[in-house]
Amino acid sequence: MGRPDSIPHVAIKGRGSTTHLPGRFESTVSEAVDDGWEAEEGEEFLAPRLRTEVRAETARSIISRNNSPDVGFSQSVNPYRGCEHGCSYCFARPSHAYLNLSPGLDFETKLFAKTNAAQLLRKELSKPSYVPQPIALGINTDSYQPIERKFKLTRQLIEVMLETRHPFSLITKNALVERDIDLLAPLAEQNLVSVHFSVTSLDPHLSSKLEPRAAAPHAxxxxxxRLHDAGIPVGVMVAPVIPWINDAELEAVLEAARDAGASSAGYVLLRLPLEVAPLFRDWLDTHYPDRATHVMSTINQLRGGKDYDSQFGTRMRGQGVYADLLANRFKLARRRLGFDAQNSHWPKLDCTKFERPAPPKADSPQGSLF
Known part of the structure; x- marks a missing residue:
C-alpha cells in the first residue's frame, strides 16, 4: 500500500504522515499517479495544510481490559480516538481502520472525543462486582494531546479517580499535564498515581519530525x-528506540530525565504493526532517504526478517545482537544513574483506599415529566 515511487514524498507541516494510506478493511482504494506534469519548485499543492476535525462520541464502554504479559497493566482508559501529536511510529494508528478511516493522515486529523467518559467510568466503578486494579490512562492515544485543552476529558477522569481514591498511571508526551498538578498531587500523597513521560529525543529538530504536535523535549x-517538585512520582520511557535515528541518545535521555526528577525508567523498541510499517517507511523516505534502507534492514534483523513480530516477550525488545546490545546499554545506564531497577515500568500503587461511588440514578421511563 502507499504511493508509487514516481510520486515525490513531501512532508506536511505539523503532520507526521504524508499520505491517506487506506485501512486494511477498505473496499475501494484511491492511488496517486504521476501525470507527467512536474510541480514547480516551491509549489505547495503536493502538501496541503490539513485542519483537525473533532467529533463528539458517546461511548458505550470506557475500561479496556487485556491479559498481555508484557504491558504492565490489565486495564486502561482512553478518552480520545486518534491523536493529533502525529507520531509517525504510533502503534495505535491501525485502530482507525476499524472506523473506515485512514491510519495515516486521518488518524491525526479526524479525532473522536468520548464526551461521556467520566460518567461511564463512575458507572463502571460503582458496580458491586468491580475489583480495583490500577488503570493506565491514555495508553492507546495520548490523553493530553492538544484537543484536551478544550474538552478536558482527561481532567474529568482524574477528578473521578480522586473522588473514588482509585489508583492509576499515565504516560504522555505533552506538558499540558502540568495543568492538573492540583489533582495529581493529593493523589500522589496517597500512593495513587504515577506519571511517565515518553521522550524519544533531546533534539527538537528530530522530535518535530517524529512527533510534530507533541511538546518539545525541553518542555x-x-x-x-514541576511534577516531581509537587511530590508526584515521575518516570521516563524512551519510546520508541529507532535504530540509526535516535538510538544513540538512549543514555543522554535517561540522564536528562534523572536530572529532572525521574525515579524510574524504561524503553521500548520501535513497533510496526499492520499499516504502521508502510507509513513509517514513507516517513523514512521523506525525512531520511539516505539511511532508510539501513534502518529497515536493522529492524528486519530484530524482527526475524519481518517488519514486525507481535510475539509476547520479544515485541517490546526485539531479538538478536542489536537487541542484546541495546538491553545491556539500558541496564548499565539505569544502574549508573541510580534508577530503581525494581520500578522500571509501572510503580506499585495502593488499591486498598478505593471508595466505591454510588451507582448513578436510573433514568425515569417517564422522561423529564416527573
Missing part, C-alpha cells in the same frame, strides 16, 4: 521537574 523535561 517535557520541565513538566517532569
Amino acid at each position: 517535557r523535561l520541565r513538566a517532569m521537574r
Whole structure:
C-alpha cells in the first residue's frame, strides 16, 4: 500500500504522515499517479495544510481490559480516538481502520472525543462486582494531546479517580499535564498515581519530525521537574528506540530525565504493526532517504526478517545482537544513574483506599415529566 515511487514524498507541516494510506478493511482504494506534469519548485499543492476535525462520541464502554504479559497493566482508559501529536511510529494508528478511516493522515486529523467518559467510568466503578486494579490512562492515544485543552476529558477522569481514591498511571508526551498538578498531587500523597513521560529525543529538530504536535523535549523535561517538585512520582520511557535515528541518545535521555526528577525508567523498541510499517517507511523516505534502507534492514534483523513480530516477550525488545546490545546499554545506564531497577515500568500503587461511588440514578421511563 502507499504511493508509487514516481510520486515525490513531501512532508506536511505539523503532520507526521504524508499520505491517506487506506485501512486494511477498505473496499475501494484511491492511488496517486504521476501525470507527467512536474510541480514547480516551491509549489505547495503536493502538501496541503490539513485542519483537525473533532467529533463528539458517546461511548458505550470506557475500561479496556487485556491479559498481555508484557504491558504492565490489565486495564486502561482512553478518552480520545486518534491523536493529533502525529507520531509517525504510533502503534495505535491501525485502530482507525476499524472506523473506515485512514491510519495515516486521518488518524491525526479526524479525532473522536468520548464526551461521556467520566460518567461511564463512575458507572463502571460503582458496580458491586468491580475489583480495583490500577488503570493506565491514555495508553492507546495520548490523553493530553492538544484537543484536551478544550474538552478536558482527561481532567474529568482524574477528578473521578480522586473522588473514588482509585489508583492509576499515565504516560504522555505533552506538558499540558502540568495543568492538573492540583489533582495529581493529593493523589500522589496517597500512593495513587504515577506519571511517565515518553521522550524519544533531546533534539527538537528530530522530535518535530517524529512527533510534530507533541511538546518539545525541553518542555517535557520541565513538566517532569514541576511534577516531581509537587511530590508526584515521575518516570521516563524512551519510546520508541529507532535504530540509526535516535538510538544513540538512549543514555543522554535517561540522564536528562534523572536530572529532572525521574525515579524510574524504561524503553521500548520501535513497533510496526499492520499499516504502521508502510507509513513509517514513507516517513523514512521523506525525512531520511539516505539511511532508510539501513534502518529497515536493522529492524528486519530484530524482527526475524519481518517488519514486525507481535510475539509476547520479544515485541517490546526485539531479538538478536542489536537487541542484546541495546538491553545491556539500558541496564548499565539505569544502574549508573541510580534508577530503581525494581520500578522500571509501572510503580506499585495502593488499591486498598478505593471508595466505591454510588451507582448513578436510573433514568425515569417517564422522561423529564416527573
